[in-house]
Amino acid sequence: MAKRVSLSGNEAVAYAMRQINPDVVAAFPITPSTEVPQYFSQFVANGQVTSEFVAVESEHSAMSACIGASAAGGRVMTATSSCGLALMWEMLYIAASSRLPVVLAVVNRALSGPINIHNDHSDSMGARDSGWIQIYGENAQEAYDNFIQAIRIGEHPDVQLPVMVCYDGFITSHAVENLEMCEDAEVKAFVGERVAPYSLLGENPVAMGPLDLPPHYFEHKRQQAEAMRNAKKVILEVAAEFEKLTGRKYGLFEEYKMEDAEAAMVIINSTAGTAKKVVDKMRAEGKKVGLIKIRSFRPFPAEELVAALKNVKAVAVMDKVDGFTGVAAPLHNEVRSALYGAAEGKIVPGYIYGLGGRDVTVNDIESVYNDLFKAIETGKYEVYNYLGVRE
Amino acid sequence: MAKLVEIRWHGRGGQGAKTASLLLAEVAFKTGMYIQGFPEYGPERMGAPITAYNRISDEPLRVHSNIYEPDYVVVVDETLIKSVPVTAGLKKDGAIIVNTSKTPEEIRKELKYDGRVYTIDARKISEETLGANFPNTPMLAAVVKVSGVISEEVLLNNMEDSFKHKFANKPQVVPKNMEALKRSLQEVK
Incomplete structure (x- = not known):
């Protein structure tokens, strides 16, 4: 049964994170995304989730911690905006090329300079060639729905790529609107458990991110490109399943x-x-x-x-x-x-x-x-x- | 009521105009309407002029711009009248509500507006009922009364629940807030 609620975009995404109950959230605050880890850290403190919350010293470290945790087989997410995304730059490419399905809420904000806290798309559009899937949404409802679907898209065996879930800073992140939320159990069943094909831990541990010279680098990039192509079909499959659950229809x-x-x-x-x-x-x-x-x-x-x-x-x-x-x-x-x-x-x-x-x-x-x-x-x-x- | 009601709030940072707009959205939401409540953010500092908005409708709301031709304007701090064009775009058949000890006739002279003008002494009500100047609760009551966007009964019932939830740790302030609401519904003029 869907619940009718009035929430801001950031609240809606933080609630989605609570329902997903990821293994690790590592984040550093930046307006207008700050509320997402802020609300989520309250869920951690209240024992509403079992996630490990890592308060790091920068966005570069946030993405690095996410990469480590995801490479260990965990389900991992974070949020950022603007210059925070810019500071993650180096690590965005590492996450994508290591095929780690981290989910990142990008609360779109202008890039400095001149310094400006308000909305445009210069942050995520700058990262458009980093190898991440990018899903955009019009309002709080779509931010919530996209965030839940992003888990399944990124973790699909044919994809294994990180996903940015983008929505507009302030306009969506801080405005309270009507939306429908799924029940906790519905979300839990929809996202299931992450099955990592390779992991730093477990019976058959692998090394990730080693030096990759001319004999293999090109082939790895070719596979990465294929994963991105595969994502198109997977986005539609996940959307069809989500529509069965909620009645809300999504496409490319x-x-x-x-x-x-x-x-x-x-x-x-x-x-x-x-x-x-x-x-x-x-x-x-x-x-x-x-x-x-x-x-x-x-x-x-x-x-x-x-x-x-x-x-x-x-x-x-x-x-x-x-x-x-x-x-x-x-x-x-x-x-x-x-x-x-x-x-x-x-x-x-x-x-x-x-x-x-x-x-x-x-x-x-x-x-x-x-x-x-x-x-x-x-x-x-x-x-x-x-x-x-x-x- | 009309299909869409648009409200613009003018206040100063720290006075709770944004909170009041979110409270109004919440109460209207509970009656089954579609709502938007959003502030226009700037550098956030105590005392700086801030603007917040509400859209309330019986149809889904899609427009995501600021509001330029509001049906109602709420001025939480009357000193803003001198520095901010509070009546800009305000519809002729709409209304403005000002937090002031002055009468509507007195405050009308300070406004460039021919439509309906209402005043409420939110400071006095707030100080007498709550013991401090929290004007947003009285202003919320005033805008409900003037706009009729929801009924007074719905406001009172819903706000009692909200206050009980908000002040779970200090239930003694709930009756005081309810008194502030009821007095404000009477005293807006």
Whole structure:
């Protein structure tokens, strides 16, 4: 039986962690993710979980401790944001290449500098090539649901990769909203026990992370890439099982009113909710608009996205990060790359929005759809755009 | 009631405006409504102006932006009227509630707003019932009374449960908080 509750995103994720009861949580506080280990350490102190809580001296140490515990066969998780994720950088690659299914709640926050505590996606987007699976969510419900599913995705025998569960700092992490929680026993049954194929401990202990020179390094990377490809299928399998449990449907991305859409938007996290409201309003005015919300950014669902965008005339790709490539931002790059050769004549502009917590309103989003219709009509448009910035 | 009610809170760090917005969300949630309660965070320091928001609806809430055209504005600290545009975007058929010892007619002169103006002396109520200045409980009662977003009876029943839970270690303060709520429902004008 589901329980109807009102919780903030951070509370929801901490509660998911309590229900999962991991072996080890090693964490270092940073706004806006601090509450996750804070609430969890209370569960530890109250004896509501049997987890070992390791209060470390930095995020680099947090990820190092997670790697050690996961290599020993444990189920391991942590949380961080912004510069905390940046300080984990070296160890992110170690976790992924050692094929350790650590689960990390990334409460998205702008990277310094200038120093800023508010939401954008520069932290997790910077780590997009670290070999971690990245799952994004729109609200507290999705943060909770994704966190539970992440355990099963990362630990699947065909995957064995760490997973970032990303949700927006403050907007999702600190806002109280309605959501449905599973019963403790349901979560326990859903996640089961971790079965590590290799471990530092036990009957057949192995060494992990040794020197790997030209004779084998390339093959190991090739296997890692294959694991990421496998994750796509596993994400869908786990989602199907989760839907049976909860009735809530998840995929690689969510399609909202895309059936006959002429103008669409591809977007990530909380602003997708704001944009859905705009889609409803414009649909009521007879305008054929739709939206795709990316859930799995790594692995990137390129072919599926091409199919979903087959009939649109124009699609705006929304990035809450710049990327500083001198051309397009990360999601815009991925979508355009996916559409190459499959999008004759499609209009695919990118919009960078909301950096450092700049608020994004329904009017901002409506202006993007209006740009798309103007582009369809005239054929004229800017490819690279900034939304809501003072020039 | 309308399908969506949007409320903006203005207070100063440490006065409990954020807590009040979360309490309102909690009470409305218990009546089965969809709720959002969220603060606009800045550098957090005692006394600095802060803003918090509520959306309350009988339909799922999806918009995740701040609120620019609220139905109601609650001003927990009247000195903010001079430094913060508290009535910005406030709907004409909405209302503003100010914590002050002044009358609505007096405070109206300080506001750029033609709609309904309510006042409540939350400081006095709080000091007389709770023995200290905790304005958020009286302000919560005032916004419920003025907005009608939930009934007074539902507020009182739910808050008694919340207070009993919150003050499990000092049950003697529960009746005082309930008195503050009841007086506030009477004294908002």
